[in-house]
Amino acid sequence: MGQRKSRSLNLMNWRLSYKLAIVLAIPLLAAVALGALRVSTQLDEARHFSSLSDQMEIIPALFDFSNAVVSPATAASLGLKADDITPEMVNESIAEVRNLAVAGDFDPRITENLTSLLEDGQALSSTIQGGSIPRDELKKRTVDFLIRCEATFRMLLDLTENTDVLTDGTNMLTAWNAQRTMLDQMTSLAVFATNPEAARLMALNALNIEESTLGLLQGTSLDTGQVAGMLANVAQKRSLITDFVPSLAAGEELRQAMVGAYVPYQETNAAASERMTATLDRLTSDARTAAIRDSIVVLAILAVALAVALLVARALSVPIRRLRDGALGAANHDLPAAIAAVKDGADVTTVELAPIDVHTDEEIGELARAVDSMNSEALRLAGEQAHLRQQVSTMLETLARRNKTLVEQQLSLIDSLEYEEKDPVRLQSLFALDHLAARMRRTGDSLLVLSGTRPRTRSAPAPLGDVLRGAVSQVENYQRVRIGNAPQGYLVGSAVADVVHLLAELVDNALRASPPNSTVTFEFSPAVGGGLLLEIADCGIGAAPEILNEINSRLAAGDSAEIHAPRQMGLFVVGRLAARNGISVRLRPTFDSETNAGITASIYFPASLLTDVQQSTPEAMTERPRRLRSPDQPARHADQAAARAQQTTQHQQVPPMPQQGMSPQAPSMPQHQSQAIPLQQEQFPTGPMGLGSPPRYDDNR
Known part of the structure; x- marks a missing residue:
């Protein structure tokens, strides 16, 4: 769980949609933050100017x-x-x-x-x-x-830091300073009664300061025509003070001139205040308008940027998604189906793979074309491999048929020699050659199975006992095989050759994997659906559970199994023969002990392969099933069978010659009559003078 969480936190493991979302979200969020900061700054300026307007x-x-x-x-x-x-x-x-x-x-x-x-x-x-x-x-x-x-x-x-406001404020203070000189002028009038010269000098000095100060206002934003009038008033006051003669009329005239100068100053100060307030209101309105404008511009730019980003993301994600879906579909479905069709014999030129639905010329399109090229190359290699397998199968079939033809000729020659030979020693050698040739013929049949060729099949059914004998006749050390109770019945003719071959392979494996002094036993038992279950048990070296699971998987695969090692060719032949006839083959341990585990091959014959089988109805199991016979039990039965065979031989004047034509055919009498050879606890009889003569099952002659 922790490892999965750490992998999900790794940026390299994120899906493409998440990566594109992050790539698009970061600049968009940055743009939104910058736009919001700019709008917020302008709104702050608007609030600041509004506050200044109120304060002014x-x-x-x-x-x-x-x-x-x-x-x-x-x-x-x-x-x-x-x-x-x-x-x-x-x-x-x-x-x-x-x-x-x-x-x-x-x-x-x-x-x-x-x-x-x-x-x-x-x-x-x-x-x-x-x-x-x-x-x-x-x-x-x-x-x-x-x-x-x-x-x-x-x-x-x-x-405030606005230049216009500061300029208007400076001009206002300039007018304020000019107005302040009028206080000195008014004060000088009170001195005229005691010291006219000093009063005149004081008043003229104040008038000069007022005039020079008013000169600073000329041409400014506050000079709307009243500055000239104010300078004229200064000139009038200078003339009155210069020629001032203390009298009631002169004093009243000077006083009126002084009082008349206050009105323009008040108007100038009021105009300056109004200009500053108007400037601040305009700045407030401009800031708010700019904030609204920038908000609209930022939102429009973000909408356009988001639309373009989504289009670009879609231009990236859609081809990549199509490439992924196409590659996965080709890898999981299309390419395996095409390869399977080629393996089944279809011409590689007629099998086509749909190209990936990406038709752009950029890197993703080039990658799609590269994937299409890889799929085409894989299909071409599959075609070459199928052609090579076909050639190998043809070669195997040709070699197998040539070898089988030679073996058939060899068997015919051995049969002639056996029929004419009287010397027991030479007859025993001929029996050995006969058995060796039969095993060689089974090897040829295996090659035909590997090549995928079905051999010629018979049409008449064969007794189950003869099928077992035919299978045992094709293995080495056939003397160690013990056949138990075989039910009376017949195997359909179309499956006889394949079943004989299948059983021969299983028995051969059992004999090779068990000690030389041990036996391999056959046991039949009823099965579900009217079928039969045949178990071939040995007490050999056994196999590990994982190896048994692998072997059973390959046996269940049948025709689709692959040969992974030359030593497993027999199992491959068994799996293909079983799949061809609807037979189930499984391997399991024979005993539950570790010293003599052994392997038991369970072969299930469905009812469709059997005819006229006489068997008892199986009873419900009420206790733990017994284990198979221990290795010493078949030996006792073998001694009894040998004794019976010896007694039979003593009553014969001429030892029976093994006939090559032992091929079991359908009996001419009705099948319900008891014509089957009894197989109860049977051991193969010895030949004349102790020479073992193996039975041979020849289905092709």
């Missing part, structure tokens, strides 16, 4: 508050009373400034400065209303108040 609204209120404080102070310095400024007006301006300070959410430092300025202005206004402050002290406190006002204005202007 306090500047006109501060101008009104400063005028409400300075005007009475100026009038008091001249010994006059400012009837147009009342304490209620001062309190209202203070309240307005405080409300705007709270609403503007200023920096604590600015809020503290505003609070101190309001307190100083209120204190100065209260002092002026009391009328108990000396003129010099009043001028000093008024100048300090104006300096504090200018410092507050500069702090408010420092909140």
